[in-house]
Amino acid sequence: MTIHPAYGCTLGCIYCYVKPNTKKGIEVNKLGGPELVTALSLNPHFLPGKWGTFIALGSITECFLNEEVTAKTIEYMYWINKELGNPQQVSTKMIIRPEISEKILSMGDPYLSVLISITSINMANLLEPRAPPPIERLNNAHYLNSIGLRTSVFIRPILPGVTDKENEILLRESLRFGIKELVLGSLMINTWIMSKIDKLGLPVLSNEIKSRAKSMDRSRLSPIYASDLKQAMKRAAESLGFVVYPAACAANVASHSQSCYMCDYGPCGNTSNLPEIEDEKELFEIIGVKVKEAFLTDEQRLYVKTSSPLLKHVVSLVKTSTRRRLVIKQ
Template identity: 30%
Template sequence: MSVAIRKPSRDESLPHEAGGIAYGRRHGRGAQTNRSGRFEAKTYEPVDDGWESLGDLEALRTEVQEVPARRIITKNDSPDIGFDRSINPYRGCEHGCIYCFARPTHAFLGMSPGLDFETKLFAKTNAAQALERELAAPGYVPRMIAIGSNTDPYQPVERRYRIMRRLLEVLSAANHPVGIVTKSALVLRDLDILQSMAERGLVKVALSVTTLERRLARAMEPRASTPDKRLEAVETLASAGIPASVMVAPVVPGLTDTEIERILERASAAGACEAGYILLRLPLEIGDLFVEWLRANCPDRADRVLSLMRQTRGGKLYDAQWQGRMEGDGPYAWMIGRRFQMAAERLGLDKQHRLRTDLFTPPTLPGQQLSLL
């Protein structure tokens, strides 16, 4: 196999569905290739020269670089999401979900949103100390902090670094509300802290379930917990009194959309108290990567999936317009939304669990003068 080098055109805004063919695949990884990011002067694509046989390539090891975070709370003013602040303990995610909308962030580091995103990670080892500083800042107003909205806080390297657990310890001590989204049963490791926070109305946890088909899940989300393990985690959380929900996300038209009702029924049986969904999003480099993955893993369904995606995005593979990018547009997108709504209402999963902010107590930093009042 050889590598073709070309300079990208300024007009390139949609994925090149005919290019970037994956010759072989990396065991345990989602992306088929290591396509160059959008800021690179040249792009590199694999080309079959007839010398290398197809099949599995050498496994890639995960590399983790420890980096200090100057600030850890990220603010946003998006009208599409229900929170204005979040925390990402890691950059990159070992779960390797092919559709992950955080992939393009690796391009800012001069790395590929493809295999680099899954194998070259950054751990913010001082995240808990940074959070404590920011919560103690004069004038800080508490609102729910979302963790897991970008990269998964319970990805495999969390077993070693335990950054998420230390963040929860800070939030619990300050009586600060937090909403967690994950694809990992590792969340149960922190059941003691989560249960204590739930008793004070400070936490809710959502498990993301894309499909119930084990083989499809392993191909799309190679290092995430199996769908059954995620639903078992929902059941354990709910049994412990922790508000648990399921995110049917992303819904992939023509691939996973037939499972909406079954996922919600399993979530309800497990004790989930609410549910949500997001239509597949393919911004920036994710389009190329997803098309590569789709043609390599689901060649018989690829054309239909891409056709349905365009039907939900105004003829394109992705439309980034505010207040539409999460649910899409057109008859097919409307049908997905209506099916989800009807099933959620029938199963009592259409409620919203609100967290308390009135218990917040700012941390006291070393050397900080205590309040007299």
């Protein structure tokens, strides 16, 4: 589940879907920490607790954009950790200063999963005009790791013809700063993002993206086809000893020493650590679902046969609490 300390961003990264919000460019979330906790607790899709819903901070803002947003981010981390305990993750391009890192460790989530986003080193000035230089981000990642904050490089978005061509340098520089954990992320586009990319005047990049676009809507975001690039980048990284996570949530799982097999990308983390299910049938009956049959398969799928309709939030809560894939037969 994504939590937003603010709305909007002023970094102006060309490929990004986040627009400046209001004249100031950003609007800090008005909800205080205790109110956020209440809102989450009332959300039927949210499971509180250490083994509850994975939390990702940001996604429609930059969590450390300025003092005000940073303070809100720390406030949310603190209250989530104090009252709920869910595993938290943040992705950023900003430099997290020592005093902020100390606050994360002492007041926020000490096992916070930090993702340092990078797309390109050579073309960062053009693509991310107001973000700190990628080498400074990697240097910051090195510092964060050194004080005990588990930090991975998030190569996202993979811009075809740019990021994949720089894979070697991205990996080499990450290693130079002691980062050996990686997440790869695809580009999401709509016509607005495409028009910003077109304005760069890089026809190779524009054409490559258009040829890989599955669809191009005015507002809805769609991922471009990039599995081939991801696979090649993953192979190169693994040959250098990187751990390549299949998705951002897997880095969150590792950072919190948990395990998960909620989707076919898994298993992630230490599978011997998956939550035990004492009585599969009872698990459903506790939440008011009558089942004919329920058991765990050898492949760690939770199989359930029921004539009752399973609401979306019930499915999500069962998957989250058991960290298993669910097979429903009706």
